[in-house]
């Protein structure tokens with residue numbers, strides 16, 4: 001009989017969203033008359049931009065003509081999309097070569113799959129609370145994980161530790177952060193890059209929410225920081241940027257100057273390893289989708305997606321205003337689509353979940369589901385419909401606490 005990867009048995013069951021769904025279904029069955037407002041799951045609600053649709057329609061037609069039909073494409077993406085992403089980075093002052101950009105079917109896949117090119121002996125550091133994929137994918141390969149406290153004392157923006165007995169080889173950072181909505185400034189990110197360079201660590205930087213940063217002083221890419229190309233890989237996504245959660249497209253930047261050691265102590269270029277990994281195990285993103293993705297980076301596409309981002313950020317403003325009105329401590333919402341609030345009266349995350357559901361039929365996400373430091377906190381998302389967001393916050397303001 002075959003053997004399993006025992007590490008999978010170490011994974012904690014992901015109860016968060018299934019428990020939310022169960023509680024919500026029970027509530028709806030008991031109170032069919034109540035209008036439920038969902039502000040929990042981080043999916044988007046605005047449709048694809050017209051420029052994206054037009055590009056995909058054209059690409060569909062191309063697939064139907066012998067002269068323009070496309071078969072197997074390059075697994076790492078078409079060059080037209082590499083060039084579009086390259087110009088996007090240029091606007092941030094970051095210069096990349098097109099073969100440093102890998103087109104993916106979204107950030108989750110690459111954030112998880114990148115673990116393939118690193119040895120299992122690496123010590124991994126992840127902030128707590130955190131996007132659960134960083135933790136679970138490393139548990140799957142049996143790596144040691146150390147947690148970095150992200151809490152109210154550091155404004156949910158932990159800086160490099162000074163008191164650790166072990167040095168992390170790989171560090172996950174996410175900014176703007178899911179779930180806390182916090183965003184590293186230039187100085188803080190510079191401290192991380194310096195730490196990584198000083199300790200030969202690699203930063204896996206998740207910038208899936210970079211498009212929500214409108215404060216020009218905040219970095220949207222880690223490569224805006226000097227030295228980052230020697231210590232970081234960046235993951236981006238069109239999911240939240242352009243409503244691609246169902247369409248699926250993202251990109252990962254692996255600089256050619258980034259190296260790590262083999263077991264003989266020789267420096268190996270990671271870009272080459274990732275290319276080898278992707279061309280072996282990944283089929284690439286469909287041509288039609290890549291054409292739609294390229295349209296996101298055109299002037300027309302950018303102006304259309306910015307309207308959607310503005311829409312979500314107005315929702316975030318409405319949620320934040322309600323928190324202020326109720327005197328609730330909260331984080332995020334300025335340059336991110338998440339509001340991370342401290343549950344009133346020292347309530348625990350799940351108690352507050354039940355309270356909001358039962359009192360005002362509003363669904364959020366208990367912070368405890370993202371790690372130990374999430375206990376006592378709660379996440380609301382700005383990805384909902386405007387009227388529903390307004391109504392949810394009116395109901396919230398009517399609560400007695």
Ligand code: PLP
Nearest residue numbers: 106107108131178208237239250
């Ligand atoms: N990274 C973070 C921090 C996220 O919150 C999410 C989705 O919620 C992802 C990555 C996944 O993005 P994608 O849809 O591109 O796979």
